[in-house]
Amino acid sequence: DIQMTQSPASLSASLGETVTIECRASEDIYNGLAWYQQKPGKSPQLLIYNANSLHTGVPSRFSGSGSGTQYSLKINSLQSEDVASYFCQQYYNYPNTFGAGTKLELK
């Protein structure tokens, strides 16, 4: 199975700040990567797919980048509604695997 190592595990940031979350795959996943946001008590919501494509309706302050084994999610100008956990997922090969998540809080 492809292992997804996500960092940091938790993050505290101020409103308006730029935040970056990283995900490293154990092998090349050829941009087969998605990012999800999960608010407490809610289901995950797709933010980014194919490493850098923004899902319909997702604010443009979210962006994804990377290639090979290294990927990142950037949130520009952090808003209060961005407080959530964030997960990466590789879908290059079976089984789909997820990162352990990053919990984002306000400072």
Next chain:
Amino acid sequence: QVQLQQSGTELVKPGSSLKLSCKASGYTFTDYAMQAVKQRPGQGLEWIGYILPWNGVTDYNQKFKGKATLTVDTSSNTAYMELSRLTSDDSAVYYCARSGYPLGYFDYWGQGVMVTVSS
């Protein structure tokens, strides 16, 4: 709008089986794969498997083979997941999610169903 409506919270006894439902609306049910995902409290996400509603083909994470069985009823646009021989390790939130391909990202998710296995 795309909606995946899952059945409600379940409390079941160890050793029993359980069938969860996921009713799809707002899109053509047979045009997309249906995925199943497990999330234990405070934990990450685990992919269980998928079913292709147009032909019933399934594939499972090796870890869940023998534990989970996915089926569909295309007349009611509903996917089902049966969990067997339940133990405390099966206590979790279970999600259904739609994907455009068997191996792909999950663009819409159900609200999740909390399953608690306890005597």
